[in-house]
Amino acid sequence: xxxxxxxxxxxxxxxxxxxxxxxxxxxxxxxxxxxxxxxxxxxxxxxxxxxxxxxxxxxxxxxxxxxxxxxxxxxxxxxxxxxxxxxxxxxxxxxxxxxxxxxxxxxxxxxxxxxxxxxxxxxxxxxxxxxxxxxxxxxxxxxxxxxxxxxxxxxxx
Numbered sequence: 001x002x003x004x005x006x007x008x009x010x011x012x013x014x015x016x017x018x019x020x021x022x023x024x025x026x027x028x029x030x031x032x033x034x035x036x037x038x039x040x041x042x043x044x045x046x047x048x049x050x051x052x053x054x055x056x057x058x059x060x061x062x063x064x065x066x067x068x069x070x071x072x073x074x075x076x077x078x079x080x081x082x083x084x085x086x087x088x089x090x091x092x093x094x095x096x097x098x099x100x101x102x103x104x105x106x107x108x109x110x111x112x113x114x115x116x117x118x119x120x121x122x123x124x125x126x127x128x129x130x131x132x133x134x135x136x137x138x139x140x141x142x143x144x145x146x147x148x149x150x151x152x153x154x155x156x157x
Contacts, residue, residue, distance in 0.1 A: 003047050004153060007089060011146045014082055018142035024078030029085055036088035050091035058087035058095045065099050079141045086149070097152025102144040104151075109144070 010032055014024050039047055046055045062083040069075035087095045 003049075007047065007086075008146075008149065008153075011082075011086070011142070011149055014078075015140075015143040015146040018078065018140040022140055023076065024082060024142060026081075029078055029081035033081065033085040033088060036085055040088060046091060047089040048091065048094065054091040055088050058090060058092040059084060061092055061095050062087040062099075065095075075141060079145070082142055082145060086145075093156065094149070094152055097156065098145055098148040101148025101151035102141065103148070105147040106139070106141070106144045109139070 014028050018024050040055055045051055066075055066080040066083050070080050
């Protein structure tokens with residue numbers, strides 16, 4: 001249970017950063033990936049207790065699901081690294097459930113966003129000196145991955 005909570009908090013940190021900055025820092029994704037690999041090598045199982053073969057299958061699934069989207073400029077590199085890290089820390093069912101749940105949440109968001117966004121007050125600010133410029137217009141995917149992970153872990157036995 002503690003491992004799930006730590007993984008959820010890490011995903012929440014990634015989702016918040018993606019939501020506010022439209023990117024996820026390498027310290028969160030690559031740092032999490034390094035910890036997941038080190039834990040896998042040290043303990044002989046993933047953070048959630050799956051065997052290394054499950055981590056390998058989950059890694060392959062994560063790459064198959066995200067690299068085409070990255071190549072088509074639909075996913076950012078942070079999203080790919082986030083799902084790869086999740087794969088190395090969990091198992092194939094968690095990765096698949098997270099991705100499916102994220103897709104469902106994203107579809108729901110697309111359906112209701114056109115009705116909600118005009119009602120939300122959005123401030124217009126001028127960029128500060130040294131600011132890199134406007135944020136990306138892409139919808140951040142990490143919050144959907146967080147919601148998908150929550151759904152996947154709630155629905156799994």
